[in-house]
Amino acid sequence: MAANAARWMRRNLFATPLQGLATLALAACLGAAAAPVLDWAVLSADWSGERRTDCTGGGACWVFIGARLGQFVYGFYPEAARWRVDLAAALVVAAGLVFAVPRLSRRGTVFGVCLVVAMVAAGALLAGGAIGLPAVSSRQWGGLMLTLVITVAGLAAAFPLGVLLALGRRSDMPVVRALCVAFIELWRGVPLITVLFMASVMLPLFLPEGAEVDRLLRALIGVSLFAAAYMAEVVRGGLQAVPRGQAEAAMALGLGYWRTMASVILPQALRHVIPGLINTVIGLFKDTTLVLVIGMFDFLGVVQVALTDPEWLGFALEGYVFAGLVYWIVCFGLSRLSLAIERRGAGAARGNSL
Amino acid sequence: MTMPAVEMTDIHKWFGSHHALRGIGLTVAAGERVVVCGPSGSGKSTLVRCINGLETFDEGRLSVNGIELADDPATLRRVRRSVGMVFQQFNLFPHLTVLENLCLAPVRAGGVARREAEDRARRYLERVRIPEQADKYPGQLSGGQQQRVAIARALCMEPAIMLFDEPTSALDPEMIKEVLDVIVELAGDGRTMICVTHEMGLARAMADRIVFMDEGRIVEAAAPDVFFTAPSSSRARLFLSRILHH
């Protein structure tokens, strides 16, 4: 055992004198950096308490995070009504899990329907007003909850639109193709901030007098159009990977265009690009931070606001480390998921070839 | 007694849990020409790739021209300067011309001056009978021509030992002969040659010894006339009956 470890170290760390030197230098830097970081973040840090005065250790003041955690997660949502947020989240997660149910026939349709129902119910719960619950204006939505609302709703709108755009871009009809190409390249060529500005400032101009569009809805429309363009390109890659013969066989069997797409081509195309789609999801999740620029307070936004609280000045580092950690966990988790699916898919594909 | 070109003692290698080489013991004398054959999966490629360090072995000892093979890069480079290899997939460098492919290693690893390297390259291109292709890119040549360039490239380092890993297995049938002719002609140079191949005609034409492997072991080693007419092991007999029918 020890001999194996020694041999591994010699080959991978100390292969040549220069390599050995590099290894030692890196290890030294790592050690020198790790010690004060560990001290600040864990050993000298303060974990429990209520007020600023509880931070005496000289290290990180995690009390700050704990004290404002409610706001970080729920934004400005009234405390008494926070159960509605939890319930809405549970509904959407449950609908999401439907997708993973084994041996489900017509999985795509069932999942789609469940998701739509769950999202409508969640929306009603969050907004209130209609179903007998007190209304909570979208201005009070914030924090992690708002980030998730934008991500999920944005994706739910962007995905079908993206698929349609991808199909349109490969269409034989020049008018349809030209419109789709123009649409896709427009949204892909401009920064998301300009799209958000456009949605928040120009949308009221586009609509007739009196039509009031909720702020959040404007942001959602901007985000959805933007994400749809990127998804369209990802799906298009998948469509190109499906062999021509598939469509030909379907036509020979007498299936029409939409039926061919839905039952034969798209399932194969989408399976090819799951990693690409998940990448788009990760990108969208990170991009929700931009709504701060149009005056909405997502997760990063409420952390940023908390940093300006006079009672808690000077804890910028703690705030950003905490926010960074949360974002990192979600995004890294999603990318690992994508890798796992890719690996499983590759194995399955190999198994399927006759 | 002159030092053997290759000396392998009790070599074992595992790929994960698969025992690829089981106690290989082989001594190749300087100037000897050996053909290694056997069914697929028998470990013939692995054995040959151990000789120039492209595969590492887990147990045993291997020395090439007196140099013990070890894990450190300096030893490996020393060994590789005197061992040339020709691959099944040619592995020519597509972004360099034929001439540049041939000159790269002598200049960068052999310490040869550029002018002299070019002269040497053109000489070997003549030897493999395609001197006019010097300024073309590999992608513009046929498979047979590419493999001959690959042979010339290995020769440009003027190695003492030449290894061939199934040199004709990736070629279209009509191009196999031109490559085999070159190899047979090289065999007359007195260089040590170890060739993994299915082409028994090559073995008959140039081998001093045929080494037959099966399931990671050397089953039989004999001179060609003995091996082809009266193999002593049943597995060798089975193998020969399968491949010599056409």
Place this chain on the structure above:
Amino acid sequence: MPRRGRSTVRPRALLWQALVLASAIALAAWLVSNTLDNLARRGIASGFGFLDSGAGFGIAMSLVEYSEASTFGRAFLVGLLNTLLVSAIGIVAATVLGFAIGVARVSSNWLLARLAGAYVETLRNIPLLLQIFFWYFAVLRALPAPGRSLELGGAIFLNNRGLYLPSGDFGTAIPTVVVGCAALLVAGLLMRRRPVAYGGAGALIVVLFVAALTADWQAPELRGFNFTGGLVVMPELVALAVALASYTAAFIAEVVRAGIQAVPRGQVEAARALALSRRDVMRLVVLPQAMRLIVPPLTNQYLNLTKNSSLAAAIAYPDLVSVFAGTVLNITGQAVEVIALTMAVYLAISLAIAAAMNLYNRSVAPRGA
């Protein structure tokens, strides 16, 4: 894609397209009429005439002459140049850093490879805006006051007011550089052999060095509470450039890694069998082949960096979005023109880079059968 039969289905395709076109036009017409209505109701002007009116506001940093009396058009130019500036700095830094980390990731040194991997996985999964805030609020704000700046060589100072660099008057040096470059170009064309490329690059560095020495340098000096003289780089630019560069470098590292690993293993084996050193294998065999696979996604990352520079609006760095789609839009209220112009600029940059990419792809199409 199923091709429709030509004779029978043609009229249906035409009908569909006519319908789509008609709906698109109808939608556009409706939007336009609403917009004109709303604009009129709010008393907002139309057209691009506003570009000639006086701006009336100051901009913290500008590469060309600008004052409060300048026009909105000038403000647009200032913003555009600031965007290009931070993008250029970011692209150069990100490329250097990204290539280094990408190569490190495929290094045979386990520790180096893992550290590079950790860098990539950390920075890729944290939103860019958060990284910008981190550098701007947590790092730069925490720097000491000018009196106690961090200094390098007595000529470069870093404090919470910005980065202070020596400024040089290159008046006399410019002719030297130009003549030197011209001479090198001529020599290179005449000799046309590869060693000259390396020699030429070396000579260029010497020429630049000489030019740098002969220029008239002026180091920043501490007077009272602040520095005078020299070149001051505002902290917003520093934070934005650092964040953009380090973030994009993580993505570039991935692109480089993927390109290197896509080179067939046989190439590496053949090169090593020829006794080439590890460095020569990478430099002469792997990287040249990898570059063909790296360049297209690399330019995509450059494009992303340029678009991401628009996040400057969040920390008040006066880039195009911040100045034009921010301040100017607020003052004039002409949202449609301003935003359309801003988007058009970014679209133009995107299309230019896509066109350059197409040219490159065509020129390196694999030679041969």
